[in-house]
Amino acid sequence: xxxxxxxxxxxxxxxxxxxxxxxxLSDELWAVLEPLLPVHVTTHRFGGDRPWASERRCADAxxxxxxxxxxxxxxxxxxxxxxxxxxxxxxHGVAVGxxxxxxxxxxxxxxxxxxxxxxxxxMDGAMTKAPLGEEKTGPNPTDRGTDGVRRSLVTEGHGVPIxxxxxxxxxxEMKLVRATIVCIGVExxxxxxxxxxxxxxxxxxxxDAVRTIRAEFGFMGHMRSLGEAAKALAREVGQRARxxxxxxxxxxxxxxxxxxxxxxxxxxxxxxxxxxxxxxxxFRAAGLRG
Numbered sequence: 001x002x003x004x005x006x007x008x009x010x011x012x013x014x015x016x017x018x019x020x021x022x023x024x025l026s027d028e029l030w031a032v033l034e035p036l037l038p039v040h041v042t043t044h045r046f047g048g049d050r051p052w053a054s055e056r057r058c059a060d061a062x063x064x065x066x067x068x069x070x071x072x073x074x075x076x077x078x079x080x081x082x083x084x085x086x087x088x089x090x091x092h093g094v095a096v097g098x099x100x101x102x103x104x105x106x107x108x109x110x111x112x113x114x115x116x117x118x119x120x121x122x123m124d125g126a127m128t129k130a131p132l133g134e135e136k137t138g139p140n141p142t143d144r145g146t147d148g149v150r151r152s153l154v155t156e157g158h159g160v161p162i163x164x165x166x167x168x169x170x171x172x173e174m175k176l177v178r179a180t181i182v183c184i185g186v187e188x189x190x191x192x193x194x195x196x197x198x199x200x201x202x203x204x205x206x207x208d209a210v211r212t213i214r215a216e217f218g219f220m221g222h223m224r225s226l227g228e229a230a231k232a233l234a235r236e237v238g239q240r241a242r243x244x245x246x247x248x249x250x251x252x253x254x255x256x257x258x259x260x261x262x263x264x265x266x267x268x269x270x271x272x273x274x275x276x277x278x279x280x281x282x283f284r285a286a287g288l289r290g
Contacts, residue, residue, distance in 0.1 A: 117157025
Protein backbone atom coordinates (compact mmCIF):
# COMPACT_ATOMS: atom_id res chain seq x y z
CA UNK A 1 0.00 0.00 0.00
CA UNK A 2 1.31 3.42 -0.91
CA UNK A 3 2.19 5.74 1.96
CA UNK A 4 2.25 8.90 -0.13
CA UNK A 5 -0.09 11.64 1.02
CA UNK A 6 -2.01 13.93 -1.32
CA UNK A 7 -0.70 17.47 -1.26
CA UNK A 8 -3.40 19.94 -0.43
CA UNK A 9 -4.02 22.47 -3.14
CA UNK A 10 -3.08 25.98 -2.06
CA UNK A 11 -4.22 28.04 -5.04
CA UNK A 12 -7.82 28.97 -5.69
CA UNK A 13 -9.76 26.85 -8.14
CA UNK A 14 -10.45 28.41 -11.52
CA UNK A 15 -14.15 29.32 -11.66
CA UNK A 16 -16.32 27.49 -14.14
CA UNK A 17 -16.97 29.53 -17.27
CA UNK A 18 -20.45 30.94 -17.54
CA UNK A 19 -22.76 29.31 -20.07
CA UNK A 20 -23.33 31.16 -23.32
CA UNK A 21 -26.37 33.40 -22.97
CA UNK A 22 -26.78 34.63 -26.52
CA UNK A 23 -30.50 33.82 -26.59
CA UNK A 24 -32.10 36.90 -25.07
CA LEU A 25 -35.15 39.03 -25.68
CA SER A 26 -34.55 41.83 -28.11
CA ASP A 27 -35.11 45.41 -26.98
CA GLU A 28 -38.08 45.66 -29.36
CA LEU A 29 -39.80 42.61 -27.87
CA TRP A 30 -39.02 43.71 -24.33
CA ALA A 31 -40.73 47.04 -25.05
CA VAL A 32 -43.90 45.04 -25.80
CA LEU A 33 -43.58 42.68 -22.83
CA GLU A 34 -42.69 45.21 -20.12
CA PRO A 35 -46.10 46.97 -19.99
CA LEU A 36 -47.82 43.59 -19.61
CA LEU A 37 -45.94 42.67 -16.42
CA PRO A 38 -47.79 43.13 -13.12
CA VAL A 39 -46.53 45.77 -10.71
CA HIS A 40 -44.62 44.30 -7.78
CA VAL A 41 -46.25 45.02 -4.42
CA THR A 42 -44.29 44.51 -1.20
CA THR A 43 -46.23 42.25 1.16
CA HIS A 44 -43.92 42.57 4.18
CA ARG A 45 -45.82 44.05 7.14
CA PHE A 46 -43.01 46.52 7.88
CA GLY A 47 -42.42 47.42 4.25
CA GLY A 48 -39.08 45.65 4.03
CA ASP A 49 -38.32 42.89 1.59
CA ARG A 50 -35.37 41.37 -0.19
CA PRO A 51 -34.22 43.26 -3.30
CA TRP A 52 -36.52 42.56 -6.24
CA ALA A 53 -34.70 40.93 -9.15
CA SER A 54 -34.71 42.78 -12.43
CA GLU A 55 -37.72 41.94 -14.58
CA ARG A 56 -35.58 42.15 -17.71
CA ARG A 57 -33.05 39.63 -16.44
CA CYS A 58 -35.82 37.23 -15.39
CA ALA A 59 -37.48 37.58 -18.80
CA ASP A 60 -34.13 36.89 -20.48
CA ALA A 61 -33.69 33.80 -18.29
CA UNK A 62 -37.15 32.45 -19.18
CA UNK A 63 -36.61 33.07 -22.88
CA UNK A 64 -33.18 31.46 -22.64
CA UNK A 65 -34.73 28.30 -21.19
CA UNK A 66 -37.49 28.19 -23.79
CA UNK A 67 -35.07 28.75 -26.64
CA UNK A 68 -32.33 26.32 -25.59
CA UNK A 69 -34.42 23.68 -23.80
CA UNK A 70 -32.11 23.70 -20.79
CA UNK A 71 -33.21 22.74 -17.30
CA UNK A 72 -34.14 25.40 -14.79
CA UNK A 73 -31.14 24.48 -12.63
CA UNK A 74 -28.83 25.31 -15.55
CA UNK A 75 -29.61 29.00 -15.03
CA UNK A 76 -27.36 28.95 -11.96
CA UNK A 77 -24.41 28.60 -14.35
CA UNK A 78 -25.38 31.67 -16.34
CA UNK A 79 -25.09 35.36 -15.59
CA UNK A 80 -28.85 35.90 -15.86
CA UNK A 81 -30.51 35.10 -12.54
CA UNK A 82 -30.93 32.28 -10.04
CA UNK A 83 -33.02 29.23 -10.84
CA UNK A 84 -35.52 29.77 -8.04
CA UNK A 85 -36.15 33.40 -9.00
CA UNK A 86 -36.70 32.62 -12.69
CA UNK A 87 -39.01 29.70 -11.92
CA UNK A 88 -41.06 31.70 -9.42
CA UNK A 89 -41.36 34.62 -11.81
CA UNK A 90 -42.40 32.29 -14.65
CA UNK A 91 -45.03 30.61 -12.47
CA HIS A 92 -46.40 34.01 -11.48
CA GLY A 93 -46.49 35.06 -15.14
CA VAL A 94 -48.44 31.93 -16.03
CA ALA A 95 -50.92 32.57 -13.22
CA VAL A 96 -51.70 36.13 -14.31
CA GLY A 97 -51.62 35.30 -18.04
CA UNK A 98 -48.67 37.48 -19.07
CA UNK A 99 -47.28 34.98 -21.60
CA UNK A 100 -50.70 34.52 -23.21
CA UNK A 101 -51.03 38.31 -23.44
CA UNK A 102 -47.67 38.44 -25.23
CA UNK A 103 -48.94 36.11 -27.93
CA UNK A 104 -52.22 38.01 -28.07
CA UNK A 105 -50.31 41.25 -28.63
CA UNK A 106 -48.45 39.61 -31.54
CA UNK A 107 -51.69 38.43 -33.14
CA UNK A 108 -53.24 41.87 -32.74
CA UNK A 109 -50.15 43.47 -34.29
CA UNK A 110 -50.53 41.22 -37.34
CA UNK A 111 -54.24 42.00 -37.49
CA UNK A 112 -53.55 45.75 -37.45
CA UNK A 113 -51.14 45.33 -40.34
CA UNK A 114 -53.75 43.31 -42.27
CA UNK A 115 -51.19 40.50 -42.49
CA UNK A 116 -53.43 37.64 -41.36
CA UNK A 117 -54.30 35.61 -44.45
CA UNK A 118 -57.80 34.34 -43.74
CA UNK A 119 -58.26 33.01 -47.28
CA UNK A 120 -56.59 29.74 -46.43
CA UNK A 121 -55.88 28.47 -42.93
CA UNK A 122 -54.18 25.22 -41.97
CA MET A 123 -54.79 22.88 -39.06
CA ASP A 124 -52.62 20.01 -37.92
CA GLY A 125 -51.53 18.16 -34.80
CA ALA A 126 -48.23 16.92 -33.42
CA MET A 127 -47.23 14.62 -30.57
CA THR A 128 -44.21 14.75 -28.33
CA LYS A 129 -42.91 12.91 -25.27
CA ALA A 130 -44.01 13.94 -21.79
CA PRO A 131 -42.03 11.81 -19.29
CA LEU A 132 -42.89 14.03 -16.30
CA GLY A 133 -46.21 15.42 -17.44
CA GLU A 134 -49.25 14.85 -15.24
CA GLU A 135 -52.06 16.98 -16.59
CA LYS A 136 -53.30 16.45 -20.16
CA THR A 137 -50.96 13.60 -21.00
CA GLY A 138 -51.68 10.06 -22.12
CA PRO A 139 -50.19 6.97 -23.73
CA ASN A 140 -48.73 7.72 -27.14
CA PRO A 141 -49.96 5.05 -29.59
CA THR A 142 -46.98 5.71 -31.88
CA ASP A 143 -44.33 5.49 -29.15
CA ARG A 144 -44.96 2.16 -27.40
CA GLY A 145 -47.58 3.65 -25.12
CA THR A 146 -45.21 6.01 -23.29
CA ASP A 147 -46.65 9.23 -21.88
CA GLY A 148 -47.01 12.00 -24.42
CA VAL A 149 -48.91 15.18 -25.24
CA ARG A 150 -50.73 16.21 -28.39
CA ARG A 151 -50.61 19.78 -29.67
CA SER A 152 -53.33 20.97 -32.02
CA LEU A 153 -52.44 24.04 -34.08
CA VAL A 154 -54.21 26.33 -36.51
CA THR A 155 -52.23 28.79 -38.63
CA GLU A 156 -53.11 31.58 -41.01
CA GLY A 157 -52.15 31.45 -44.67
CA HIS A 158 -48.47 32.25 -44.09
CA GLY A 159 -47.91 29.77 -41.27
CA VAL A 160 -48.17 32.11 -38.26
CA PRO A 161 -49.92 30.26 -35.39
CA ILE A 162 -53.18 31.93 -34.32
CA UNK A 163 -54.66 29.13 -32.19
CA UNK A 164 -53.25 26.23 -30.18
CA UNK A 165 -54.44 23.76 -27.56
CA UNK A 166 -53.08 20.59 -25.93
CA UNK A 167 -54.40 17.28 -24.68
CA UNK A 168 -53.24 13.74 -24.05
CA UNK A 169 -51.40 11.98 -26.86
CA UNK A 170 -54.13 9.34 -27.14
CA UNK A 171 -56.75 12.00 -27.89
CA UNK A 172 -57.52 12.00 -31.61
CA GLU A 173 -56.78 15.28 -33.35
CA MET A 174 -60.28 15.62 -34.78
CA LYS A 175 -61.59 15.81 -31.19
CA LEU A 176 -59.62 19.05 -30.69
CA VAL A 177 -60.92 20.94 -33.72
CA ARG A 178 -63.47 23.06 -31.86
CA ALA A 179 -61.13 23.86 -28.97
CA THR A 180 -58.39 24.89 -31.39
CA ILE A 181 -60.62 27.20 -33.43
CA VAL A 182 -62.06 28.79 -30.29
CA CYS A 183 -58.49 29.67 -29.23
CA ILE A 184 -58.07 31.99 -32.23
CA GLY A 185 -57.47 35.27 -30.47
CA VAL A 186 -58.33 37.75 -33.23
CA GLU A 187 -61.68 38.68 -34.68
CA UNK A 188 -62.53 36.61 -37.71
CA UNK A 189 -63.93 38.61 -40.65
CA UNK A 190 -67.15 37.39 -42.17
CA UNK A 191 -66.51 35.15 -45.18
CA UNK A 192 -68.14 36.13 -48.47
CA UNK A 193 -68.46 34.55 -51.90
CA UNK A 194 -65.77 36.89 -53.21
CA UNK A 195 -63.50 36.27 -50.20
CA UNK A 196 -64.13 32.76 -48.86
CA UNK A 197 -62.16 31.26 -46.00
CA UNK A 198 -60.74 27.77 -46.45
CA UNK A 199 -58.98 25.41 -44.09
CA UNK A 200 -56.60 22.69 -45.27
CA UNK A 201 -56.54 19.59 -43.11
CA UNK A 202 -55.16 16.06 -43.28
CA UNK A 203 -57.17 12.90 -43.88
CA UNK A 204 -57.32 12.33 -40.14
CA UNK A 205 -59.97 15.06 -39.99
CA UNK A 206 -62.29 13.22 -42.40
CA UNK A 207 -65.34 13.14 -40.17
CA ASP A 208 -68.85 14.58 -40.40
CA ALA A 209 -68.50 16.19 -36.97
CA VAL A 210 -65.38 18.05 -38.14
CA ARG A 211 -67.16 19.24 -41.28
CA THR A 212 -70.02 20.53 -39.16
CA ILE A 213 -67.68 22.46 -36.88
CA ARG A 214 -65.82 24.01 -39.83
CA ALA A 215 -69.09 25.09 -41.42
CA GLU A 216 -70.24 26.54 -38.09
CA PHE A 217 -67.24 28.88 -38.09
CA GLY A 218 -67.53 29.65 -41.80
CA PHE A 219 -64.55 27.64 -43.07
CA MET A 220 -64.58 25.60 -46.23
CA GLY A 221 -62.73 22.32 -45.90
CA HIS A 222 -59.99 21.18 -48.23
CA MET A 223 -58.78 17.61 -48.02
CA ARG A 224 -56.89 15.53 -50.54
CA SER A 225 -55.51 12.05 -50.41
CA LEU A 226 -51.77 11.59 -50.85
CA GLY A 227 -52.24 10.31 -54.39
CA GLU A 228 -54.37 13.24 -55.50
CA ALA A 229 -51.99 15.77 -53.99
CA ALA A 230 -48.98 14.15 -55.66
CA LYS A 231 -50.66 14.19 -59.08
CA ALA A 232 -51.66 17.85 -58.71
CA LEU A 233 -48.14 18.88 -57.70
CA ALA A 234 -46.65 16.95 -60.61
CA ARG A 235 -48.82 18.82 -63.13
CA GLU A 236 -47.76 22.29 -61.97
CA VAL A 237 -44.08 23.08 -61.61
CA GLY A 238 -43.35 24.98 -58.41
CA GLN A 239 -46.77 24.31 -56.93
CA ARG A 240 -46.74 23.50 -53.23
CA ALA A 241 -49.29 21.64 -51.15
CA ARG A 242 -51.84 23.73 -49.27
CA UNK A 243 -50.80 22.35 -45.90
CA UNK A 244 -47.12 23.19 -46.23
CA UNK A 245 -47.64 26.35 -44.16
CA UNK A 246 -48.78 24.47 -41.05
CA UNK A 247 -45.85 22.05 -41.43
CA UNK A 248 -43.54 25.04 -41.59
CA UNK A 249 -45.09 26.38 -38.40
CA UNK A 250 -44.31 23.09 -36.64
CA UNK A 251 -40.70 23.52 -37.72
CA UNK A 252 -40.59 27.09 -36.42
CA UNK A 253 -41.89 26.03 -33.02
CA UNK A 254 -39.41 23.18 -32.79
CA UNK A 255 -36.63 25.78 -32.93
CA UNK A 256 -37.72 26.51 -29.35
CA UNK A 257 -36.14 23.39 -27.97
CA UNK A 258 -38.12 23.42 -24.73
CA UNK A 259 -41.03 22.13 -26.83
CA UNK A 260 -39.23 19.06 -28.20
CA UNK A 261 -39.94 17.17 -24.96
CA UNK A 262 -42.52 18.29 -22.43
CA UNK A 263 -40.82 18.45 -19.03
CA UNK A 264 -43.50 20.57 -17.35
CA UNK A 265 -45.81 18.67 -15.01
CA UNK A 266 -48.60 21.23 -15.16
CA UNK A 267 -50.49 21.70 -18.41
CA UNK A 268 -50.71 25.47 -17.88
CA UNK A 269 -46.91 25.75 -17.76
CA UNK A 270 -46.43 23.76 -20.95
CA UNK A 271 -49.11 25.82 -22.66
CA UNK A 272 -47.31 28.98 -21.52
CA UNK A 273 -44.12 27.78 -23.24
CA UNK A 274 -46.17 27.34 -26.41
CA UNK A 275 -47.51 30.87 -26.00
CA UNK A 276 -43.98 32.28 -25.78
CA UNK A 277 -42.92 30.49 -28.96
CA UNK A 278 -46.07 31.48 -30.84
CA UNK A 279 -45.75 35.07 -29.65
CA UNK A 280 -42.17 35.40 -30.87
CA UNK A 281 -43.14 33.88 -34.24
CA UNK A 282 -46.04 36.31 -34.57
CA PHE A 283 -43.90 39.36 -33.78
CA ARG A 284 -41.21 38.24 -36.22
CA ALA A 285 -43.87 37.93 -38.91
CA ALA A 286 -44.98 41.47 -38.06
CA GLY A 287 -41.44 42.75 -38.63
CA LEU A 288 -40.39 42.93 -34.98
CA ARG A 289 -37.10 41.23 -34.19
CA GLY A 290 -37.55 38.62 -31.45
